[in-house]
Amino acid sequence: MEKRVAGLVWLREGVITDASSLINLLIDNKKQVIMLTNDTTTTRVDHERKLAQHRFSPIITKDVIVTPGLILAEYLRNSGGYHGKKVYLIASEGVEDELKSNGIEYFGQGPDVLGAQGKEAVVFNTDMAVKREEVCAVVVGFDKHFCYKKMMKAANYLHDPSCL
Template sequence: NRPFSVTEMKLETPTVYQQKLRAPLLERSLSHGNYVVKKAVPRLPARLNAEKFREAIKNVDTFIFDADGVLWLGDAALPGSARTVELLLSLKKRVIVLTNNATKSRANYAKKLAKLGFPPELNKDSLVNPAAVVAEVLSLAGIKNSGKKVYLIGAQGVRDEMDEVGIDYFGFGPEPEDNSDGSAFMFDIDLEIPVDEVGAVVVGYEKHFDYHKLMKAANYLQESDCLFIATNEDETCPGPNPSFITPDAGPLVAAVRVASGRDPITVGKPNSPAFDYICRRWKIDPTRTMMVGDRTNTDVMFGRDHGLKTLLVLSGCHQLEDVMENHMQDKDNMVPDYFADSLGVLSL
């Protein structure tokens, strides 16, 4: 009776994470086909410049780009990133943007891309984020027709994507101010919705996260049929000031995991739900697809674990020192095939 663990999400079949769920809500198939992924072999990545990049992508049809630290940093496009995307589109390559940031909907990210000068081919239909994957997983789980609601700890992007598919949720925003004296509130919390009427708890980045939300999530998850879904488990967010730590969804997910005793289905990179989402929509050939990102423990691992070529750009979170450390520790699925200083240098 042990809850499903995201660490068990192997690529035996692309639906293994669905099959291992105990909750009966997941009845529809999430299958997109089977892929055989070879075990990573230890090696150090090759540095790419514009000339070597052209050679390396001859057998690549699809590019999957992370956003923060790759295409942009904060509210500014990284120099040359739009130019490199335009180059790939001119070569008839498919470009998909896959971010672990669920604070905005795909529609709002499309507006940001346009504002930052990226080509119009990068629109809502070429974007994937955990909010969209959460909404689809919940839809496939049958939540909408189950009569149950979703308890949401998450940002506006998750709300927007769930609204789009008609999923009923509650819990968004700050909790009412607690005016109790002492610790009595801990034993008399109002759950708003009865435990047996909640079909899922979704946890992502939430600036209003507090003790009340943690208590509610932990109690709803005591119902064995209640799904526990996390948008992503990134520890921090990249930003313009590298010395300032901005916690991401990971610490919040960890708190709910410990309090509830449950492990989540995490849909963002490096996990399989995001990969399945992409495969269902674009029917990609993993052997002819390249993942481009700035984090070894999400972007590179996502690519390596799913049989993609991988390129690490050093314009965001992780640097060559991190790659070397991964190599020395035999963390081969966090060592990319290639690296470059930034996306922009590949189209000079």
């Protein structure tokens, strides 16, 4: 029977004491190590750099780091609804990077200000630069530019039953 080990290697405050020693020991003993994270704000390359800075084995590259963005890109590529449509992305760089590197078209990054028309105009006359039928999915993660207008656009895109 195959045995698996799971655990944390760092917390917000920093690396857990001796975490790199344990991971390196597993690698030295020919164990397969896969790093999983729920962090959507940074890329797999960023995670690779962070691990290297904390003396984790150089064998741990972006190829063995699994992020929410990577899983999302894989899902979209394999789902029947994508096929060249666009993703309305309300998320951080980590997700954006995975979509870009997998050739998935997206839009919605950065600030999206209300302007002079106010909230009522956004509710009833949302500026939809990309038509509903061109959008296959709305993806929401941490976005420092999240706002009411983005939420209304997402709701409008999701009004299409085929939009994920």
